[in-house]
Amino acid sequence: MSAPLVDIRNVSHRFGQLAVLKNVSLAIEPGSYTILLGPSGSGKTTLLSILGGFVTPSEGKVFIRGADCTALPPAKRPTTTVFQDYALFPHMSVGGNVGFGLRMQGVDGATRATKAREALALVGLAAAFDKKPHQLSGGQRQRVALARALVIEPAVLLLDEPLGALDLKLRRQMQDELKAIQKRVGTAFIHVTHDQEEAMALADHCVVMNDGRIEDEGLPERVYARPATRFSATFMGESTILAGTVTEAKNGIVTAMTALGPISLPGASPAGATVALAIRPEHMVLGDAKSDVALGMAKVGDVVFQGSFKRVLATSALDPALQFIAKAPASAAVQAGDTIPVSCQAQDIILLAD
Known part of the structure; x- marks a missing residue:
């Protein structure tokens, strides 16, 4: 059996005296779409931040591609993060936004432009290259943020409630698009949400969190049909x-x-x-x-x-x-x-x- 792409081992974290993660261990396979599902305060966003390098855990280790990434800063680990607020640069064109990560890596302008256009085509926004973010809808800006994250070809894409700011119809549309894009690129996605329907629509690996611990994990069909705990039975549906x-x-x-x-x-x-x-x-x-x-x-x-x-x-x-x-x-x-x-x-x- 091959080693997992992401291996979280006995991770705990405290903010002051408050324990927000309690001895969490989790393995994530290459090419999987993992959802971290739980209520506010369950620890899911803290776990995502630890994976992205924005927080160093109080205890435990994080391995990505077999390498210990626990203390590595975000720029030096094979992950990118898509935030709920998109974090696009308003003064840059869409193409400039998408190519920004490549620019930081020292990639030349012609190559950046080519790769940015390819990434925008992947998310259905090939015609938006020269536009500014304010000229796009919320769903389009979300796709630009996704293209910017994917263009640097990360091993793991981290998504922090990426659909939370969208209306219901657009959220459903983006769920379909996210799943389709993930299957095309083959990158492992790890996606935080508190929306059970979103979890069931997207995940092939569902992780239910509560009070800093993992309550249940597995295929969403199994977690729904045969939940492991009472909390899982009441939160997942x-x-x-x-x-x-x-x-x-x-x-x-x-x-x-x-x-x-x-x-x-x-x-x-x-x-x-x-x-x-x-x-x-x-x-x-x-x-x-x-x-x-x-x-x-x-x-x-x-x-x-x-x-x-x-x-x-x-x-x-x-x-x-x-x-x-x-x-x-x-x-x-x-x-x-x-x-x-x-x-x-x-x-x-x-x-x-x-």
Whole structure:
């Protein structure tokens, strides 16, 4: 097995007495699109800054291409960073902005211009070479920043919430473009965001962070379908969470006692263990259906039409503290005030250690 492109080993960091990263280890493969996903204060931006050389970790090491880069300044490591505010030079043309890194490397003017034009063509802005940044839209300026970062052919491209300043439609468009560009150039991208939809749209390697630690990592499909922790289940998409205690475990089936009664599901957990049962909204069935796990009756409190589905919040009749979150078909006749049965399939319940 080949060595990872980026190898973060036991990295911790403190700002004064505040620990913002706590013994983080992470391997990133060549050509991957890695998303660092987490809420504000989870440590994801600090980790990106350590990778870019803007922060030296209090403890631990960072290796890129097998070389120890822990103490190297940004200009001497094989990374470039795209910031949320783009950081373009307003007095320079777009071509000048894109070629700036090459200029700092001593590349001659003719070569700079050629490479800058190629990079702009890569991001769909071949005609913008002689324009000034203020003549471009937000999405176009984002693409210029991307071209400027890619033109120096870094081993790793770091993106710090690069789509945060864009409106929803443009953000979706840029997600598609970012993924397509990453596949064309083959550079490893490491992208920080707190947007779960963005993470699922872009990543082939999703890293969920919380309180300075990595909670979960892997393919986004796995992290969503079978999250490793309760935090991951609630941050990477929504879940209804049931607290339970295992009363029986045999032959790959666990039975847990919950406020809604006993629930049996596939899994492994010892008798007496405290567990959490997570159910994704799309697996929650409203109304009479032949699901194998009945969750009792619930009163619908809110129904929000969201285009392809209706997001339904309903309060359990058996446990008023429990709120079911469900995705119902857009054509469903459910409305606020209805009292309806709720159920799901046992195989769709996620068993988590609490």
